[in-house]
């Protein structure tokens with residue numbers, strides 16, 4: 001249950017008034033309905049002594065008509081609306097910055113938490129597809145990330161906190177709303193067609209909030225998205241992959257980035273805990289469950305191309321061996337540099353020849369187009385100007401300089 005839902009009992013108690021004492025405006029935290037999944041909201045209404053079908057009605061107003069004012073919920077009795085207004089709110093995270101690129105990419109920076117709070121980012125990327133226009137939203141799940149992958153700017157921030165359900169689903173709500181602001185309520189439609197949990201943070205380490213948010217994405221009373229169009233990306237938290245397979249059916253992407261343990265330990269440190277053999281086995285269990293379901297026919301393998309580090313012909317050969325028993329589609333991601341990054345982007349030719357080796361071996365292998373470069377929204381640049389709170393970038397710079405010095409002195 002999200003933290004927003006915890007305040008119910010506190011707000012439903014009658015306020016005490018002591019005439020002799022100076023009037024103190026006690027601010028009572030309202031329950032934010034935005035983040036609740038349907039089972040959670042049904043329970044909330046039942047606990048209030050209301051019928052649970054009210055949850056479905058309210059969810060439709062919130063997630064399909066983008067209404068935040070209870071007064072506009074015309075199929076709900078005036079009495080209940082009044083009650084809801086007193087104790088609840090529908091509140092998306094505050095947008096502190098938005099930027100819409102010429103190529104259609106949109107980016108929002110949200111402030112989450114109290115006071116100055118922390119900043120998280122969400123990016124929407126449009127693309128023409130056989131089935132029509134796709135609008136894919138890249139959603140963040142945490143502020144920062146504890147897993148410290150060496151090529152990732154989010155990792156450089158360190159972990160700050162998990163996002164709540166309202167903060168996660170609020171990103172999807174806001175992206176849809178951005179197309180609907182001027183549209184009359186009853187004519188509003190959802191515009192985001194796909195979601196990837198590929199923003200800041202490791203979604204499987206904020207498991208409950210991410211799971212409930214994905215349930216809301218799939219729910220016909222909310223966003224009604226197809227399970228093939230919601231993708232969770234993980235750097236490989238193996239036990240949580242198994243848990244997710246039990247709990248929900250969505251598409252899975254693995255941030256592989258290296259085809260052997262030695263290199264992966266360096267690039268994706270969680271590999272030391274869950275090495276490749278365990279990770280590939282978990283992916284196979286994901287496929288094996290309901291193997292005929294379309295969302296589980298393959299795993300997407302993400303592979304960021306780092307110049308001279310993981311982009312050599314022998315790495316492509318190792319990939320072919322590693323993935324030979326795993327139905328997978330490989331997505332090569334040109335590295336997006338950020339200040340003090342210790343890597344460079346592989347050349348176009350190298351990426352293409354890496355792709356050819358994999359395609360010749362029978363894999364579907366695509367190269368991710370970098371989009372939204374003009375608004376600093378490309379993958380891995382999500383934190384942009386956000387401060388490096390752990391000074392890891394400084395440490396990296398020193399380490400790289402020291403290594404260069406050693407190499408120079410060795411001639």
Ligand code: SAH
Nearest residue numbers: 152198201202233234235255302335336380
């Ligand atoms: N923590 C999850 C999801 C967020 S990262 C995960 O690691 O999968 C989303 C994707 O962006 C991952 O594949 C990640 O490896 C990639 N990425 C991170 N930094 C990048 C960079 N600088 N350039 C390109 N891709 C990057």
Ligand code: SF4
Nearest residue numbers: 145148149152155235
């Ligand atoms: Fe965290 Fe993913 Fe970045 Fe690794 S790549 S540090 S898991 S956000």
